[in-house]
Amino acid sequence: MLKTVIWAIAPLFLVACVTAPAPVRTGAPIDIGAGADGTGTASNLPTAPPPAGSFIPDERIKICTGLRVQNAPVNDRNGYVLDYDRLVVARDQIVLAPVPLNGGCISSGFGQRNGRLHKGVDISAPRGTWVYAAAPGIVLEAGWGGGYGNYVLVDHGLGLVTRYAHLDTFAEGLDVGSELGFGWPLGQVGNTSSRKVGVHLHFEVLTGNYNNPKKAFGMQGNDPFAFPVYQTPPVS
C-alpha cells in the first residue's frame, strides 16, 4: 500500500526537481519549457503557492484591453508587447523574468506619467495570482510601504534590486533575509496601497547602490522590457 502511494506521488517530485532552481547567472543552459501565452484567466487559482521553482514565464504578454493604458510598451496590432522576452539579462549576468507572474496584461508601462516617473510597470492580473521572484536573490525588505501597500524588495546582487508592490498576501515564511531561487513564490496580487489602486502588480527593476541614504528610493528605475534577451546557451 505504502509503495503504491510513493509511486503515485513520485512523478510530482520528479517534475519539481526538473524545474527547480532555475537560472542563477548566464552561462548555464536552462530549459524553462512551454509557458502560457499570457492571455489566460485565473479561474481556478490555487490558494496555496505552487512549488518553489515551478514558475514558467508566459511566452508573450498583451496590453490590457478596456483600460486606459499609459506609457504602453510598443505592441503589435493584436496588443502583444513587441519587446517582451520571457527571460532577459540584467547587469550583464543576471537572468531575469520581466513579468514575474502568469496570466497578466500590462496596464501601465514604465516612464513619465502625469508629470512623474512611473518607476515600474503595472501588470494587471486577478486578485490572488501568485507573484514570483524574477531572479534568485535575498529579501531586503518586506512589509507595508504607503503607496506601495504590501511589498517585497529583493536584492539580486551586482546592484540589481526588484520590487513587487500592492500585494494582497505574502508567501508564508517570507521575511527579510530569506534566500530565494528563481521563481519562488513571494505573495499574491492585490490592491493594497495608501492610495486607491486597481488590482495589479507594480513591478520595479532597480539598479544602483541600495546602500545610499534613500535606500531603494535612491536607485534608478529601469524598463524591464528594455533589457537584452537571454539566449539559452546551445546544449553541446
Ligand SMILES: [Zn+2]
Ligand atoms: Zn505602478
